[in-house]
Amino acid sequence: MSELSSAVSIHPYFKVQEGKLDAFRETMKEFVARTSTEDTCLYYDFSVNGNVVFCREAYIGAAGVLKHLENVGSCIEEALAFSELFRLELHGPADELDKLREPLAELNPEFFAHVTGVAN
DSSP states (O other): OOGGGGEEEEEEEEEEOTTOHHHHHHHHHHHHHHHTTOTTEEEEEEEEETTEEEEEEEEEHHHHHHHHHHHTHHHHHHHHTSEEEEEEEEEEOHHHHHHHHTTTGGGOOEEEEOOOOOOO
């Protein structure tokens, strides 16, 4: 079974306060530096559209997601000092998503269970 069969992707959207995008960009560097040390990270990158920042990221299983969130917890706190997390999606196999429902409940994420697709 491929690692991709248990992959969980996270899709956070941040609305950055006026004039604070440069500060958020600095925080991105720390997010990336910390995430680069994680062996369960499949991919991780940021995109920007105006004052909205999107992070595209995926991990091997729910355990990888939880490990990542612990690793970047202080970065998240810093980012939220000048932004709002206005949308959070998690995508993956239903059994992996179920492991995240309780630990992530306070973030009010939307969970999307995988149905079908291709992973090479």
